[in-house]
Amino acid sequence: MEAFIQYTVQGLAAGGFYALAALGLAIIFGALNVVNFAHGAFYMLGAVLTAVFLEFANLNFWVSLALVPVILFIFGVIVERLLVQWLLGLDILYTFLLTFGISLVLVDLVRMRFGVSGLPYDQPPGLTGSVHVGAIELPVYQVFVFGFSVLICLLVWLLLTKTRMGMVVRAATEEPERSRALGINVSRWITPVFGFGVAVAGIAGVLAAPFRAITATMGSNFIIILFAVVVIGGLGSILGSVVAGFLVGLVEAYGQGYASNFAQILIFILMAVVILVRPAGLFGRKETS
């Protein structure tokens, strides 16, 4: 029982990374019809920047948590204006290839500068050690990651459902063409939405820094699982990506705890089952003709 609860908390923390990153992926896919293969690389950049800030500028975790999303938002805006926008009207494969290329370049740039051995990062001050709940010991940092990622997901949800900006983005996401014909300048929202999705991936990266090995390739494995998350949740569904993110985190943690040989496979078995039972994903809209 004790182990089960520890695995659960560990799974919810890992799920937090997946939920945040998948949320960004879903928002970008919805609004731009772009499958952003560079999302794992943006997540990696978030973690690497966090480590670099500490090592070279002595900026601690909390500063990174505030600063990195802003930097990645600007970076996302630049990438969209410079590269992505030119391919938006074309077949979805073009932006898929483009973002795949972007991820290769980013990974190699980081590898050239920092090598492959990984950057060190300690648990941030104030979040070290464990809390005791009855007889069970839970790492403070994992509890924090879970709580913080839920908070960010809630904020994004509020932004999307309670503001005029969110309403316009939802409309543009659901039916870009019709929204144009109703007087919405859809193009104007494309760039900030892309930047926003990248920034949320950056937050996941910052949270991962003290918890995962910070290497140039940390996003490459991550993106594979992320696509499984998005398929399970339903492509383009924001709620689905969050729920599936936590679900996959849990499956992974239980797998590692109880059947470590199968930990990675379990996620894809889950994905296969979901595709068989609900081809559009747990929260996906059915294809309409």
Next chain:
Amino acid sequence: MFDVTGLYASYGQAAVLHDVSLSIKPGEVVTLVGRNGAGKTTLLRSIMGLHRDCRGAVTMEGKRIETFSPNQRAKAGLGWVPDNRGIYSSLTVAENLTLPPIVGKDAWSLNRVYDAFPALKERRSSMGTQLSGGEQQMLAIARVLRMGARLLLLDEPSEGLAPVIVQSIGRIIREAKEQGLAVLLVEQNVKFAATVADRHYLLAQGRVVEQLSNKDFQLREHELLEHLGM
């Protein structure tokens, strides 16, 4: 007030509209009648700027708008009610109503919309697609009235709806007309068209084959029904 002159449209090699011209004055309800596949929806989409493969002049209130993007055309006063009604499933009824920007000074206030459509007021926090078909059609029309569009482009608003709902759609069209709005109505329901329109354009194989006053239209109703294959 609104003119289409010499409009041609095609899908790749297949020509869909040939030299279509029509004009509408403020306070006038004009229908576009024709069989399925005559090009009615393509004409509306071309007017809205959504069908790219077309050429010809489109003039709104003296302004040439054929080079405008769809959202600029909406801002110029064109209110599109698509044939699938175009209700957003991820937006509530109230959000569906207030999504488009207000583009005219005679835009209906939200209160006026709710007075005219009590069902929408009652269900304003429901998601858009939870409404019945008739309510969705009301919502789609209410949306362009709230927007303050001066030309309403209605694509088969009566399709698949109960007679009593079709009647209330007729009432709204007449109210819009009295307010001085222009209405271009695509319709296959000849009887309904005759109850609301001033003039009719007959579209066949992508051409305007005839233009009729509502009086002549009513006199020839049987012949037209035959032409439409109904």
